Each structure stands twice: as structure tokens, then as C-alpha cells.
């Protein structure tokens with residue numbers, strides 16, 4: 297069975313900016329999905345902000361193994377209920393890949409619990425990405441380093457928690473550096489942040505970038521059954537303890553109580 301990837305695109309710049317529309321006539325989300333569908337083991341489809349519930353109903357997320365997210369101009373327009381729904385699916389085991397300016401997406405900030413801020417400059421400068429985790433599955437098939445001739449600069453410090461792994465570090469022509477490929481585990485879900493992908497440059501047409509996207513989907517895929525109720529916090533009564541115990545001391549709660557939230 298193929299890995300079901302859903303590429304979520306904000307789809308705003310493509311509709312309002314001629315340069316972006318020229319590079320991505322079918323939208324950035326479609327270009328990313330096309331890259332993924334070059335892999336016979338991946339079946340990628342798209343969803344956009346403008347669809348009802350942003351195209352991310354509970355049913356759609358249940359049928360998504362890995363969700364990719366590109367957002368920028370309209371982070372604030374993403375419904376909080378949809379953000380929480382996506383978070384719960386990640387905790388339950390859905391993979392999530394955050395692309396470029398999705399560092400400020402509500403879902404990334406929700407899952408990181410930190411400002412996710414950085415320094416930036418839009419000057420079309422060269423970015424050189426170095427593979428910092430040899431033989432990492434996300435770097436499979438890549439050279440030790442590769443370049444993107446025109447990219448936006450993102451610089452450290454990047455306001456995220458220390459990652460599980462740093463797969464890429466970027467150097468920019470102006471001198472800054474950035475941790476540009478970071479892995480996290482949130483609940484049962486694998487999370488990957490990948491930096492390149494500024495809308496006015498043809499980054500998602502780059503062969504190495506497309507390789508990273510395919511590798512990342514394979515890496516983020518969790519083949520185990522999605523955890524059913526990720527928010528469950530059941531009380532275990534004394535009589536149900538695995539080993540016999542005698543209750544001691546005062547207590548506030550009753551057996552089987554739902555507990556406080």
C-alpha cells in the first residue's frame with residue numbers, strides 16, 4: 297500500500313503575485329505533490345486554505361499518512377480548531393513536514409511550544425546546504441552538500457526546541473548559518489522541518505530538494521495504527537492495579553473519575 301501524503305498549501309501568493317504564479321502555475325502545493333508522486337511508493341494529493349475546513353477534515357486527516365504544510369501570508373487565517381485537529385492526528389501518529397515559512401505556522405508553534413523565530417533577508421542569495429547526519433534516511437541519495445543559487449536567507453538563532461536530529465545546516469552568501477533540516481517526535485508522530493522554499497524562487501523544482509521531500513515523507517510515515525484517543529487520561533482504581541496494593545492516606549478523587557482538566 298502506498299504512503300498517502302497530503303500537501304497543504306496556503307495558495308495565496310500564487311493567486312496574487314505574477315512571479316510566483318509564473319514559477320508555480322498550478323500552485324506550490326501541486327509542484328510539491330508532483331515531486332512526491334515521482335516516487336512509486338507515494339500517493340500525494342493536495343488541500344488548500346480556501347477549501348471548507350481548509351481541506352483538512354477529520355476524515356481527510358485519518359486517510360493521510362504524512363501531511364506537508366506550506367504557509368506564509370495567511371497563518372492567521374488558519375482556523376484554531378483545524379490546528380488542534382492536526383495536532384491530535386500528529387500525536388496519534390500522522391507524520392508532519394513543515395516547509396520554509398511554515399516555521400511561523402500555528403501548527404508548528406503549537407507543537408514546538410516556542411517562538412519559532414529567526415532572522416531573514418530576501419536578497420536572492422546562494423544557499424549551501426550541508427548534510428550533517430550521514431546516512432540519515434532523509435539525506436539518502438544526496439551529495440555531502442548542495443546549493444540553491446537563489447534563496448531567502450534564514451539565520452540563527454532559530455527559536456525552536458533542541459531537535460532529535462539535525463539533518464542539514466545551511467550557509468548563506470551573506471554569512472549567516474541556519475539549522476535547515478530538523479527532526480522531532482511529538483506523541484507518536486514524526487515531525488520534520490525543512491527550510492528551503494521561498495515562493496519567488498524555483499526551489500521546489502530543484503532535484504535535490506525534491507529528493508529531500510520524497511525521503512522525508514518515507515521517513516515520517518508511521519505504519520502503526522493511529523492512536524485512537526490521544527487525550528485520554530484514565531484513572532486506574534486500586535482494585536485494577538496489576539499488583540495487589542492497599543490504599544493508604546487521604547484521597548481527593550474517586551475510582552474511575554474522569555479527572556480534572
Ligand code: ZN
Nearest residue numbers: 397448494495
Ligand atoms: Zn520566504
